[in-house]
Amino acid sequence: MLDGAEVAKHKTRESCWIVVDNRVYDVTTFLHRHPGGGAVLLRQGGADATAEFSKVHPLDYVKELGEGSDLGPLDPKTTASLNTPKPIPSQEVVNTDELPHVSLCVTTGDFEAPAKRVLPHRFWTYVSGSANSGLSFKVNVDDWDRIRFRPRVLRNVGAVDMSRSVLGHKSPYPFYFTAIGTLGNIHPGAEPEAVRACVRKGVHQVISTASTKTPEETMDSYRREQSLVGDASPTRLFFQLYLPTDREKAIALIKRAKAAGYKGIWLTVDTPVLGKRTADRRLQAIEAASMGLEQDEAPIRPPGSENSFAPAFGGRPVPGQLSPHTVWEDLKWIKGAFDGPLVLKGIQCAEDAKLAMEYGCDGILLSNHGGRQLHSAPSALMTLLEIRTYCPEVMDRMEVYVDGGLKDGADVLKAICLGATAVGVGRSYIYALAAYGSRGMERCTDILAEELATAMKLLGITSLDQARPEMVNANALLNEMWRPGANQLRILSHL
Ligand code: HEM
Ligand SMILES: Cc1cc2nc3c(=O)[nH]c(=O)nc-3n(C[C@H](O)[C@H](O)[C@H](O)COP(=O)(O)O)c2cc1C
Known part of the structure; x- marks a missing residue:
């Protein structure tokens, strides 16, 4: 079993470990391959990424990492020693109670402004883009x-x-x-x-x-x-x-x-x-640059390539x-x-x-x-x-x-x-x-x-x-x- 304090040390692009569903994964070599970009993983370095991960992926997605990445279970008594994930810039959390009551939406267009308020900027960008x-x-x-x-x-x-x-x-x-x-x-x-x-x-x-x-x-x-x-x-x-x-x-x-x-x-x-x-x-270019990963990102790919x-x-x-x-x-x-x-x-x-x-x-x-x-x-x-x-x-x-x-x-x-x-x-x-x-x-x-x-x-x-x-x-x-x-x-x- 791995100790949370040990996991917490691995939070850099040279060595990046994350916890998903109580198991520890080494994602260092995956940083450059992650389709969602390396920055999103690096923010979770040495931390429990389960919450963020399951917003986006089914839990069995971790198997895609391959066997060498699975370092074993986390000692449950040591979770307090893990890092806190670095927040995503501009990911302001809005209390949904602050939104207009749903009955005030009288056209479907009226849902757009509340959605923009409540969605993290990157997801708003993804949906509206x-x-x-x-x-x-x-x-x-x-x-x-x-x-x-x-x-x-x-x-x-x-x-x-x-x-x-x-x-x-x-x-x-x-x-x-x-x-x-x-x-x-x-x-x-x-x-x-x-x-x-x-x-x-x-x-x-x-x-x-x-x-x-x-x-x-x-x-x-x-x-x-x-x-x-x-x-x-x-x-x-x-x-x-x-x-x-x-x-x-x-x-x-x-x-x-x-x-x-x-x-x-x-x-x-x-x-x-x-x-x-x-x-x-x-947005991806900005996020990568904010984590010092701009040289690793290759957002522009030849069209139609495999x-x-x-x-x-x-x-x-x-x-x-x-x-x-x-x-x-x-x-x-x-x-x-x-x-x-x-x-x-x-x-x-x-x-x-x-x-x-x-x-x-x-x-x-x-x-x-x-x-x-x-x-x-x-x-x-x-x-x-x-x-x-x-x-x-x-x-x-x-x-x-x-x-x-x-x-x-x-x-x-x-x-x-x-x-x-x-x-x-x-x-x-x-x-x-x-x-x-x-x-x-x-x-x-x-x-x-x-x-x-x-x-x-x-x-x-x-x-x-x-x-x-x-x-x-x-x-x-x-x-x-x-x-x-x-x-x-x-x-x-x-x-
Ligand atoms: C550990 C193994 C992981 C694998 C195999 C994986 C795989 C993928 C894949 C294939 C995509 C493209 C979209 C899709 O098909 O769903 C993606 C996107 C994404 N992943 Fe992961 N992922 C992993 C870990 C994580 C973790 C730990 C996080 C969160 C901390 C994360 C956050 C995201 C996000 C936010 C996107 C969307 C990126 C964007 O909006 O540009 N992933 N990932
Ligand atoms: C955020 C978003 C995600 C989408 N994801 C998929 C998808 O996974 N598969 C697919 O076939 N179409 C997808 N589409 C296209 C929609 O199925 C649909 O063709 C399109 O949204 C209709 O246009 P509208 O959003 O203006 O009503 C997506 C569209 C949006 C806006």
């Missing part, structure tokens, strides 16, 4: 405003039914909460906190590969919440897949998701490499997490391994929508990853219009979801009028979760639902199957939509 100059993020938000309704009146709109099915699973709402990595950064309750709100409200949720909790832990929390409501909630969990490079590992992960009870795989296809997350990059990918965090590689080499043919074994519904997350043009249909996918999510991947990418609405124009048959054969920039429940109705099955909500629920936990997410659901119900009545419909394309004017976007030349038109029709 986008790629390059932020243009892809901006079009997501702006394009919702560029579609207008064409309402009908005098139609007896006393009661409305907002329900929709996603992959055969009915929800009271045509929106769901989309995949967001490491919810433990956003709220200490992590994925289980979010799942609680979903189950209580009947909203479906897509759980990220890059979650804080393991797929099984999250599913256990789902079952616990279901048992509290007599298994009556229509909520279902789906699994977002970042495909690991190693096929055996990929199949094992897919089978784990299946065995745990996830109802479908949402394979993220817009992330063969990580986009340039500008704000994260700046494994230059970090699923959840800005611009650092995670070896083995995802291969940039995945191709359409791979869908066959992925589908085979899951033996259930497959959705492609991140389709951004009509040609790929058509290919997804031909490869037998059950759904596509039109998305530019919340503006975090390709610079100058199209909004989901623009892609939806392209599909309606050039390959409308896709919409009869697959479910089509959209996400990006959704803040108002009334906007959900625009996508439904244009033929979308459902709309994914990202940052809007994340800000609510950050500031108010599951209570905030429930409030976020109520806000979106109320806005949607009101919009339906004012548009003159009482159920979503009455929503029609002629109930919206999308001409502003259609005017800017990509038009094929004669050759490309031929290619499109032969795809």
Whole structure:
């Protein structure tokens, strides 16, 4: 057993030990390899890193360090001799009692300021950040405003039914909460906190590969919440897949998701490499410099290089997490391994929508990853219009979801009028979760639902199957939509 006083001596870049879950690890050589940067580990030198570690990683992540790093158990009588971790600069802790009461949030946008107050600066940067100059993020938000309704009146709109099915699973709402990595950064309750709100409200949720909790832990929390409501909630969990490079590992992960009870795989296809997350990059450079590690950091990597990918965090590689080499043919074994519904997350043009249909996918999510991947990418609405124009048959054969920039429940109705099955909500629920936990997410659901119900009545419909394309004017976007030349038109029709 190791003595806390001995462990405390190892707090420099020459020798750095940390304690995780009562065991001591030598992370000296890992400082330069840690995808989250060396600075975050060095701050924990000679200290108990368990609390910080479990905010970000499942506990079994320590195994990745390899055997030589595990120095053995800490003598529990000597914990008082350990160092206190060095605080992260600007990580001001805000008492959540100081936030405005959740009832004062009357639009989903109202969650943003409390979230910014409560989140440590680095996590706020991670959540709110986008790629390059932020243009892809901006079009997501702006394009919702560029579609207008064409309402009908005098139609007896006393009661409305907002329900929709996603992959055969009915929800009271045509929106769901989309995949967001490491919810433990956003709220200490992590994925289980979010799942609680979903189950209580009947909203479906897509759980990220890059979650804080393991797929099984999250599913256990789902079952616990279901048992509290007599298994009556229509909520279902789906699994977002970042495909690991190693096929055996990929199949094992897919089978784990299946065995745990996830109802479908949402394979993220817009992330063969990580986009340039500008704000994260700046912050990482500042943090590294503050710990004297600037010469060890290599934040700028050649684009597309092997494994230059970090699923959840800005611009650092995670070896083995995802291969940039995945191709359409791979869908066959992925589908085979899951033996259930497959959705492609991140389709951004009509040609790929058509290919997804031909490869037998059950759904596509039109998305530019919340503006975090390709610079100058199209909004989901623009892609939806392209599909309606050039390959409308896709919409009869697959479910089509959209996400990006959704803040108002009334906007959900625009996508439904244009033929979308459902709309994914990202940052809007994340800000609510950050500031108010599951209570905030429930409030976020109520806000979106109320806005949607009101919009339906004012548009003159009482159920979503009455929503029609002629109930919206999308001409502003259609005017800017990509038009094929004669050759490309031929290619499109032969795809
Ligand atoms: C000991 C073994 C560790 C391993 C194998 C490991 C691995 C990783 C990986 C793969 C990532 C990228 C994101 C992901 O896939 O989750 C990451 C990010 C991160 N890790 Fe670790 N980690 C370890 C220890 C720690 C510890 C002890 C802490 C906290 C004190 C920590 C804090 C973080 C943070 C904050 C990030 C996000 C970085 C950012 O925002 O840029 N990690 N780590
Ligand atoms: C903080 C954050 C983390 C995300 N993590 C993931 C992820 O782990 N996997 C994934 O497929 N998409 C991820 N996304 C993209 C979302 O699933 C979704 O496409 C996007 O957030 C929708 O845009 P919105 O946030 O403007 O609603 C993430 C987005 C954000 C903002």
